[in-house]
Amino acid sequence: MINLTCTAILHAALLSTGGATYTEAHQLNQQTGRPLVVLIGADWCPHCRVMKQSTLPQVAQRGLLGKVAFAEVNSDHEGALAHQLMAGGPIPQLIMFRKTADGWQRSSLVGSRSLGEIESFLQQGLAAPTSQQLGSR
Numbered sequence: 001m002i003n004l005t006c007t008a009i010l011h012a013a014l015l016s017t018g019g020a021t022y023t024e025a026h027q028l029n030q031q032t033g034r035p036l037v038v039l040i041g042a043d044w045c046p047h048c049r050v051m052k053q054s055t056l057p058q059v060a061q062r063g064l065l066g067k068v069a070f071a072e073v074n075s076d077h078e079g080a081l082a083h084q085l086m087a088g089g090p091i092p093q094l095i096m097f098r099k100t101a102d103g104w105q106r107s108s109l110v111g112s113r114s115l116g117e118i119e120s121f122l123q124q125g126l127a128a129p130t131s132q133q134l135g136s137r
Contacts, residue, residue, distance in 0.1 A: 020071045
């Protein structure tokens with residue numbers, strides 16, 4: 001319980017300071033098996049700012065971001081990485097990578113989304129079995 005609380009606090013702090021880097025979140029994913037969730041946006045994008053400054057902090061307060069490895073990627077500052085992760089399309093994009101028995105699964109939400117839509121997206125990814133969970137059965 002203490003680990004979950006500390007992780008939730010860490011994610012909330014990371015959100016308020018600009019989020020974890022992709023490298024940090026990827027390392028957390030590799031160490032824990034948590035889904036890797038990346039918000040791709042830009043400072044000039046009004047919908048990206050709403051997600052970053054309002055919607056995702058609410059998700060963090062409810063504890064869902066503490067259950068994933070979360071990062072933010074600015075498409076203006078990390079264009080090559082953003083392009084590689086997005087596979088095209090507009091911003092903002094919230095992308096989830098999960099390792100399954102069949103390999104890596106990618107899912108995404110594109111555009112401005114409500115708190116409920118983001119929570120549902122994360123809960124679906126967290127509910128699906130990962131390769132680590134399948135191996136322990």
